[in-house]
Amino acid sequence: xxxxxxxxxxxxxxxxxxxxxxxxxxxxxxxxxxxxxxxxxxxxxxxxxxxxxxxxxxxxxxxxxxxxxxxxxxxxxxxxxxxxxxxxxxxxxxxxxxxxxxxxxxxxxxxxxxxxxxxxxxxxx
Amino acid sequence: xxxxxxxxxxxxxxxxxxxxxxxxxxxxxxxxxxxxxxxxxxxxxxxxxxxxxxxxxxxxxxxxxxxxxxxxxxxxxxxxxxxxxxxxxxxxxxxxxxxxxxxxxxxxxxxxxxxxxxxxxxxxxxxxxxxxxxxxxxxxxxxxxxxxxxxxxxxxxxxxxxxxxxxxxxxxxxxxxxxxxxxxxxxxxxxxxxxxxxxxxxxxxxxxxxxxxxxxxxxxxxxxxxxxxxxxxxxxxxxxxxxxxxxxxxxxxxxxxxxxxxxxxxxxxxxxxxxxxxxxxxxxxxxxxxxxxxxxxxxxxxxxxxxxxxxxxxxxxxxxxxxxxxxxxxxxxxxxxxxxxxxxxxxxxxxxxxxxxxxxxxxxxxxxxxxxxxxxxxxxxxxxxxxxxxxxxxxxxxxxxxxxxxxxxxxxxxxxxxxxxxxxxxxxxxxxxx
Numbered sequence: 001x002x003x004x005x006x007x008x009x010x011x012x013x014x015x016x017x018x019x020x021x022x023x024x025x026x027x028x029x030x031x032x033x034x035x036x037x038x039x040x041x042x043x044x045x046x047x048x049x050x051x052x053x054x055x056x057x058x059x060x061x062x063x064x065x066x067x068x069x070x071x072x073x074x075x076x077x078x079x080x081x082x083x084x085x086x087x088x089x090x091x092x093x094x095x096x097x098x099x100x101x102x103x104x105x106x107x108x109x110x111x112x113x114x115x116x117x118x119x120x121x122x123x124x125x
Numbered sequence: 126x127x128x129x130x131x132x133x134x135x136x137x138x139x140x141x142x143x144x145x146x147x148x149x150x151x152x153x154x155x156x157x158x159x160x161x162x163x164x165x166x167x168x169x170x171x172x173x174x175x176x177x178x179x180x181x182x183x184x185x186x187x188x189x190x191x192x193x194x195x196x197x198x199x200x201x202x203x204x205x206x207x208x209x210x211x212x213x214x215x216x217x218x219x220x221x222x223x224x225x226x227x228x229x230x231x232x233x234x235x236x237x238x239x240x241x242x243x244x245x246x247x248x249x250x251x252x253x254x255x256x257x258x259x260x261x262x263x264x265x266x267x268x269x270x271x272x273x274x275x276x277x278x279x280x281x282x283x284x285x286x287x288x289x290x291x292x293x294x295x296x297x298x299x300x301x302x303x304x305x306x307x308x309x310x311x312x313x314x315x316x317x318x319x320x321x322x323x324x325x326x327x328x329x330x331x332x333x334x335x336x337x338x339x340x341x342x343x344x345x346x347x348x349x350x351x352x353x354x355x356x357x358x359x360x361x362x363x364x365x366x367x368x369x370x371x372x373x374x375x376x377x378x379x380x381x382x383x384x385x386x387x388x389x390x391x392x393x394x395x396x397x398x399x400x401x402x403x404x405x406x407x408x409x410x411x412x413x414x415x416x417x418x419x420x421x422x423x424x425x426x427x428x429x430x431x432x433x434x435x436x437x438x439x440x441x442x443x444x445x446x447x448x449x450x451x452x453x454x455x456x457x458x459x460x461x462x463x464x465x466x467x468x469x470x471x472x473x474x475x476x477x478x479x480x481x482x483x484x485x486x487x488x489x490x491x492x493x494x495x496x497x498x499x500x501x502x503x504x505x506x507x508x509x510x511x512x513x514x515x516x517x518x519x520x521x522x523x524x525x526x527x528x529x530x531x532x533x534x535x536x537x538x539x540x541x542x543x544x545x546x547x548x549x550x551x552x553x554x555x556x557x558x559x
Contacts, residue, residue, distance in 0.1 A: 023245065023374075025202065025203050025376075025377075026245045026374070026376065026377035026381055027245050027377075028202055028203075029201060029202065029203055029204075029242075029376065029377045029378055030242055030243070030244055030245050030377045032201045032202065033201075033215050033238075033241075033242040033377075033378065034241075034242065036201075036212040036213070036215055037212060037213040037214075037215060037241065037242075038213075039212055039213075061344070062343045062344050063211070063213050063214065063343055064211060064212050064213040066209075066210065066211035066212060066213075067211055070210070070211075070301075070302050071297065071299070072296075072297045073296075073297065073299070074296070074429065076431060077296075077299070077429070077431075077543075080431055080543070081299060084299075084416075084417075087416075088412065088416065088418070089342070089344065089412075090342065090344050090346045090347070091344075112296055112297070113297075124427060124429055124430065
């Protein structure tokens, strides 16, 4: 008969222990997120080619290469994104030859995966 | 990129490297899968294809529709192995089969960041939230004061990234290539924004809001994101200033210690690490407003074309969508399995879901599932049912929800836009019997 109150106490203790751990877990998650963000990448994670060093150096000042590697855009879309990052995300505007180097590299190595079985959209040609 | 003779590669390799070309080659002009091509496809998939006659040309079999890069998974204490979309900013998607809980637990809640995750705060109850702008009495209240002064409510609320489903767009749209897993349905506790705004006294000219949080942009210049909504949505009884999730403190990844929750609208409105809400007499101009950000075309544009979004409109209520949570994509079942009980969830922004239909013959016939009522408005709904499988072999379960206005998930992502919002095509899970 005495077990029930004990069980209740144990449950309460467990519950409060869970709550007490929450700030620690929060701290560890914040640190884990920071560690992920700071994880060093090698330039070679990007496709080899002219302009890779420039792309790696310039782009990873803000974000890691996952954003590049997952992308598959035409040269025009890449070029448009350079303006978008400058206008919306405080990137130093890219101009002239340096811009060409970056955009050419991205379009060459991270271009559209395919034009599709019918050669892409007829209204874009 | 090498121009090899396709016959030198297996069907699987061909699909992995160049799915659309593989599809065209395998299906041929007449769109019928026959003879050697059918056998090769079956071999690549690991079984026969019972409904091969109905497989439409141009649709890559779901089992092969993954890119050459296998997904990477998040490893973080307190989080399930979510699909890692990127480390900086940190973004991770919940695989559909981990969305089976009626209330999404913290470990299975997707992660979406625009900037850096802030440090934790020592005293959560002293965290301050400011309400100002077009109000009679600007307020600055701690969480403790909010709890004391206003009615505390608890609701199950769906929260979904505005870009959920983006990977459905062709050509590719810019941003995280989400499948359907940037969705959650946690139980949130907080106070109604409506009650707080009433206490501040909203002026007659108030039309919009502007939200602010403590996370900084990755460039360390300014805030990560600051979005706003029409005042009507701010006054909705389900728009809450929350300080608890699933009965516990809000996890750090999800906006501790206070988060705005704006259910059914793009998740970016649900400001994490919430510090301030401005009431405005014109649309907000924060980072993430205007142009093509969280905005969709009114007049459909050519997919892949350039557009500055000047005549787009802000995305508001999210479109109808469903997940299948009982079986993972790629599930293998014992030979002789002839029926399967399946289930998942469906939701539709501010609306509710009327129907969910399932097809196992590539869309030729559809079967109605049972759909439960939501436990409260803005909560997702459980769907379930039993499907028949006439033989061993490869199947795709296609599932499609219909909202309370009768709009269905389309066969392909509609209304293409540069940053990829609103893609909600029918989803497909591949299973193999035997």
